[in-house]
Amino acid sequence: MNKQPIGIFDSGVGGTSIWKAINKLLPNEHTIYLADSANAPYGPKGKDAIIELSIKNTEYLLSKGCKLIVVACNTATTNAIDYLRSNYKVPFIGIEPAIKPAALQTKTNTVGILATKGTLSSALFSKTSNLFASNINVLEQNGDGIVELIETGQLHSEKMKSLLKIYLKPMIEANIDYLVLGCTHYPYLMPLLIELLPKHVKIIDSGEAVARQTKAVLTSHDLLNDSSSIDKTEFFTNRNLDVLKSLVNNKSDIQYLDF
Ligand code: DGL
Numbered sequence: 001m002n003k004q005p006i007g008i009f010d011s012g013v014g015g016t017s018i019w020k021a022i023n024k025l026l027p028n029e030h031t032i033y034l035a036d037s038a039n040a041p042y043g044p045k046g047k048d049a050i051i052e053l054s055i056k057n058t059e060y061l062l063s064k065g066c067k068l069i070v071v072a073c074n075t076a077t078t079n080a081i082d083y084l085r086s087n088y089k090v091p092f093i094g095i096e097p098a099i100k101p102a103a104l105q106t107k108t109n110t111v112g113i114l115a116t117k118g119t120l121s122s123a124l125f126s127k128t129s130n131l132f133a134s135n136i137n138v139l140e141q142n143g144d145g146i147v148e149l150i151e152t153g154q155l156h157s158e159k160m161k162s163l164l165k166i167y168l169k170p171m172i173e174a175n176i177d178y179l180v181l182g183c184t185h186y187p188y189l190m191p192l193l194i195e196l197l198p199k200h201v202k203i204i205d206s207g208e209a210v211a212r213q214t215k216a217v218l219t220s221h222d223l224l225n226d227s228s229s230i231d232k233t234e235f236f237t238n239r240n241l242d243v244l245k246s247l248v249n250n251k252s253d254i255q256y257l258d259f
Helices: 016-025 047-063 074-087 099-105 123-133 146-151 158-173 186-196 207-220 241-247
Strands: 006-010 031-035 068-071 110-115 137-142 178-182 202-204 233-237 253-256
Touching (some): 006 047, 016 207, 016 233, 031 047, 047 068, 047 074, 068 074, 068 207, 074 123, 099 110, 099 178, 146 158, 146 186, 178 186, 233 241
Parallel strands (some): 006 031, 031 233, 110 178, 178 202, 233 253
């Protein structure tokens, strides 16, 4: 079992930001990344549709023998991880907007959260937000359109810059000192966010925390791959190969899959 792969899925290419952190921390693990780009974005879909798609992705990764699954998508985690955990035996690692560290560290008592509609409207997000951020001012912004631009290769476009300016304006005016990235596509916006935000605003993304949690769960389940050699990654996508290639190492094994 220890040599079996770790499965990672997202609604599209964004979860590669999580894959990078996992691959850096656990280079001798075999990883399989699944980008369901044909169905992106998940954000505007309802909970039932997100659960259906998460089941489809999980079933595919299990058919490849995965020993653990990382739901590298905030939208799928906040809507579907409870269902997945109750219906499958393998351990699941999820990702949620890191509101807790922002709420604990803010000096202006004001933090911004950029996430999808599906994440911001989920019961899990409300619960976490009420638990850790009820005493601070939280500016929630639905990042409508961002995932679509990234999925169609327009990460570095003027359109993206204009959209971000609109989304960040109310946060800047309210004097946020932390911006939480609540979608795994968003770490790819880092250069633009740094350009557009005042210097004192810190940006929080959870990639490294998810990688550490993956290692901890593999260890506690005695599932770590103890081989000392670097293992391989297989990437699968049901849409644009070139967009995925542009975000990960070109030498990687990237394949089109009709799923
Ligand atoms: N990467 C997904 C997330 O973290 C994007 C969601 C979407 O497809 O709308 O939420």
